[in-house]
Amino acid sequence: MFCQKGSGNIGTLCYATGATAKAKTIIATIICACASVGSGSTKACWNPKTALSNLAGATDTSTTAWNWLKQLCHIPGKAKLTSSGLQTALTAVLAQIEFDSTTGYLGGAGTGTCDGTKAAGICVKFTGATGLTHTSIQYIPWITALNKAIKGLKEIEDATAAAEGIQAAIEATKQEAYSLLEEVKVEVDQQVSQPQPPAKAQPTEQECNKHTEQNDCKEPCKWEANATEQTKKCSLDHKKAAEQATQAATGEKPK
Template identity: 30%
Template sequence: FTKNKYGTNGERGKLCGDNNAGTAEANAPVAYAFICICTAETVAATSECADGKTERVQDSVDSKSEAEKAWDKIVTACKRQPKPTTVTPAAIRQVLTHVLSRIGALNTNSTAGNDKFTLGTLSSSKCDGTTSAKQCVNYKKQQVSVGRKLSWIEDLITAEQFLAQAEKEATKAAALQQQLLNINRLAWDVYTSAAYDIENPTQELPADQSGPAKLTKEQDCNKHYLNKKCKNPCKWDETAIEKDKRCSLDPVKAAEQQETQTAGTGANDGKPDCSKLLTQQACENANKDDKKHCGWKKEGDNDHNKYKEMCRNGSFLVNKQFALSVVSAAFAALLF
């Protein structure tokens, strides 16, 4: 706001667009529109903007000091109004919508063709402030002329666009920050896993020296920080909060490993104990080196579980085959 705009040559009237066609000077910052709406020219204002606002800014005399005093009181009144906690594009758009809806809303003149472009109270075709019914500003020239725009409305639109773009950039920045955090976490996991592998190299026995497989424990699984290294009987859980708990022991797979390991050691003769294998897969896994140690089947008449399929020792089949071969040999000897 510049008080020097108000001199003795009808500056108030020009800033308020005080004729039917409006004026170019009315395309001024919104502060000057408040002077047009809230003050009168030849008489005291009638509190159009706020209670007790009766200042006047005259057209024919030097009114610089009067305009400055009036503006200070308008600012004080505005500061008492509720404000948004945050200025957002939506808040600016709401203000724009409300202000634009007020243009022409208080026109009571019968010739509405000219007065529909006015902001403020109007009962005639001139916003000269000579009565309370003429405390207004006429924007007809700005709204009708091709290519002309109202400066302070354009300023608000620009502010809305800038804030909207800033919100988009802030969203992108937050997404990039999250990606960087994920990359940093992955890099740290790779580093930790690699450091552990270097300090704890895997010891593999030659094929002819390999003994029974070592049973996997929970601690063995917890040492793996990468999904690709978390292998059976371990399982990977990406949602685990603690990094050393993402790879944990799968109880089902661990039980199968225990069964196979127990069967693999067997008794003192090195044969598997088929009765300890509780699943068909574990039972079949016990048959190695093309030897039929165990079988998933029902048993003979003397077995109280004869109707139940379970893992049973396969030696009785071998014994029967051996006995049959002995009988066959003896029978052949008799024939020849």
Template identity: 30%
Template sequence: MNKIFGFLVAYATILQQPIGTNAAIVQGANRAEFLTLCKILQLHGAKPQTSEPQLKGDTIEHELNKLNLTLSEEDWKKKFNKGGTSSNDDQKIPDDKKSDQTWTDRWPKWLKAREETKTAEKEAEVLRQANMHTLTAVQKKWAAQQLQPILERVEQLAKLQRAAYPKTKFAVLKTAETTVKEAIYGQKASGESDLGSSKLYGGNSAKPTTVQQACTGAGESHKAATVVGTILCLCAKAASGVEGSCVPRQAYTTTWNPNTPNDQTVWTPIGKYCPQRLNKDFSAQELTTDLLTLRAAIHAEGADKYLGAYLQTGCTGNKANGICVKYTGAATTPDNLNKVPWLNKLETLAGALSAAEQAATEAEKLNEKLEAEKAKALLLFAGAQKVVETPNPVAGRHQTPEQQKTPGLICGTHNKSKTASLGAQCVWRGQKDDDGPCVVDESKVAEQATQAGTAASSGCAKHGTDKTACENDKTGDKQNCAWRNGKDNEDYKETEKCRNVSFHVNKKLSLMAAYYMRFVAF
């Protein structure tokens, strides 16, 4: 047992010993690194899968401002112009509103909406698009009132969208292709066949004259400043190098010599092993994953870090030393790797793309909320069609059928039934029992109005605002009326006025209520 244990310890010790200098780098040694770099290389020509969102806030707000102005009464419209033509428009905010932030913010929007709805034809078009072109004046007024809270919400959403998602947040979506191309091939290069005119080795410094110079450096000044430059260090056959270090069983007719330079000639047979990708879109997550995979392949040797096969001495391209990229001092100074031009560009791009993708998603959610508010506005026509003008003595009062129904309001619903028409005390003018029209019995409406007027001119109500007369209304010692607030079931509970001392529904009011209830549909 002790012999076996001793053998295992000895074997493990051998495995931990550094590779001897007589070892050599073989074909396929850098294949894993090449495949990862190939994925990055294939991003050339691809676009970010996220596009800049079309912010809908301003557009929807403007559409609803036009609808609101079209539904508004003429007195409000006249605030935005002196005459009937645009040349006479008063573009100045009223003096008494100049300190009102709401007015100063909205005034330009109102002016623009007015300009685009000034003529009858333009107003008609706005109403037609909202399906409100058949509404009466009362129905338009109701729709305008209901539109106000919707417009307030839209304005707040549009304001938030403008502030949170300016175009600058999505600028990276337009520059990503150029950034990827420069990271892969260098500045000025149009593609894989244009390496001769590119800044393949970065910056304006002198080009390297040896493989070791081309593949060694730190941070921003690293000579392997591009993806292609990095692949050449890992895959090209240098003097005393090995053919097929990235793609086994391949023979290259040209030996890489940066001093020539023959970068384009050497690159062409290597580049064909990275065919164009089928999917022309890429995400921040895809780019991030490829970069993290590559970072995981970078290993430390003392104070330095290496990508690719390293044995000793340096990244000379010699199979006995190293076919690799050296990041001098990167093990102790991370920026010596982080600031390498191509890596820094792509990692910065990945972060910016991720932020743009998230912002686009959030902006689209606001678009959905804005569209929902717009849909509510366009559905107002359905509620407005139910709004009718009632014979209420209060000027301008209008209610929906659910709030109040009178004989004149329900007769139109009985056009198909003579029996129902007569039961509602309407007039049947149809030639058949199932084909109206059923119309208002004007005598009933007049009778109803007379009863309402009689009620208002009798009892405690006859005293109006005369408090003294109200308190002096007595029968002997019994107080008939009192100046007080309303009780339950009385109107205007918070208002002091002349009321019955004891609130009872008298016979006359009971009869009136019974008459009205005949016309209420439940």
């Protein structure tokens, strides 16, 4: 909890100055701000029915003090840990620090010694701090660790959100492709199911012979003005008839 074992005066432990802070953990900070070594000042943070026993620094009772204090903290059960949640909590704690000249105090400062008594202060002392951005505060181990955790969580959250966005885009593209395929399939099925017009019957030689006027003799019939037989001047052109039959079968337009 602390960087060293307590002495008779907890004020020797409740100094939190940068990387060399003695109150280097969150638990130590809570103990310094809420526990007391003096009679009559054991309700610094709460007013429970049974007051917290005095903290005896000489016998290093910080563990006992924390076991009691954490029951009053209303620590929630399992909850989702987020970068914004951690940042909000850290900001709320730091907002409680008050500054007097070149020293910051978290808790009841009293005369500023932070020795665990009502008169001298039940507090954490940040020597040299003139504001929240000062190294005396920002380089405290537990604050440094929390800031690092917040940054790491934010990076994970951003990466997760980006991955979810990519996955959503992939799913949307897949659904669009499936829809297009269904549209194409329906269109093809409709074309296949549509009845094809019956092929036009090709005229026979006898049918061509019935035409006695050139204007009535149309392909695949062929007019032969010099034919010796009057009834055969309009006769079937077999080559043209074959071409028309092929065009009808393939759907090709006549040339």
